[in-house]
Amino acid sequence: MAMTISLIRTLLLYIVIIVAVRLMGKRQISELQTSELVVTLLISDIAAIPMQDTGQPLVSGFIPIAVLVMCEIVVSVLMLKIPKFRRVVCGRPIVVISDGKLIQSEMKRLRMSTEDLGEQLRQRNVFSLDDVAYAIIETNGKLSVIKKPDKETPTAGMMGVALPNTGIETVVISDGILSEFAMKLCNKSPEWIRGILHAKNIRQEDVFIMTANTKGDYNIIPKERGTSL
Structure with missing residues (x-):
């Protein structure tokens, strides 16, 4: 019973931490500013307390995490609005x-x-x-x-060479699953993709990866037998 309670508490705190990090924004650890790094370290320490001590109420972990996230959001807004405040918190290049x-x-x-x-x-x-x-x-x-x-490495522009603009290339099908987000990025419709697959006589569920770009170029890699992401 104690093991089950501990597992449930850990899962709940895991979800709360994910939500907290999402609210603070997407950054890699190496890109964290001073205030963000401090909040991240504090959240990890605070979350560990109710995980290890099942006698500790979960609220004792949720409330401090929520306060820290709110503080970070307020600090981020202040840094955006007040350059001097940003220099005090983050320093300068x-x-x-x-x-x-x-x-x-x-x-x-x-x-x-x-x-x-x-x-x-x-x-x-x-x-x-x-x-x-x-x-x-x-x-x-x-x-x-x-x-x-x-x-500097010479670019095509420096050398006077005109290169074709193929636009952004995205993975529109991954392991047989169509990605609506990827299709929007490369400005392609499901009908366009299914038309290509029909012409190639390939079923969508048999596609391992299909990439496409805004120009209309594409590449299809069929699944090998027994292969799945």
Whole structure:
């Protein structure tokens, strides 16, 4: 009986945490601002208490989580409306390389070693300081890099080559299931897709993946026998 109660409490708290995170918005952990990271850590700690102690009422976990989510929403609105408040909570971006010159004073203020800088540059596919014109540490801790003009990879526009615009490509069928959201993204109808499948003599339920783009290009990968996502 105690095991069942503990399981139910855990599932309820799991649902509450999912709702709370959805209310705060979609971000990856590495993209969380200071206030969002603090709220996320507090919610995990608070939720653990009623999970472990079945004698603790669930309300003691729900109320603090709801308060934290409301606080985060209010703080987010204030940061949106008041730039100075955002700078106080999140700080400001810091330039560590300006016009190709390393700003050592800013790196010391950030307590950022040359090894840390080199690691973040390599994660941006930059392997030499000589290639960097500007490097900025954003408020979420990520490094933004602008290469020197002569070190940039040439684009089709720079070379004067006109490339066809195929638009966005989406997975319109996944494991035999049609995606209405994906069809809207590529501006295609179920009738268009079924017409292609009929012409190819393929049943929808036999399609592993079908992709399509706004231009009308498509690719169909049939299921192998016994294959399912």
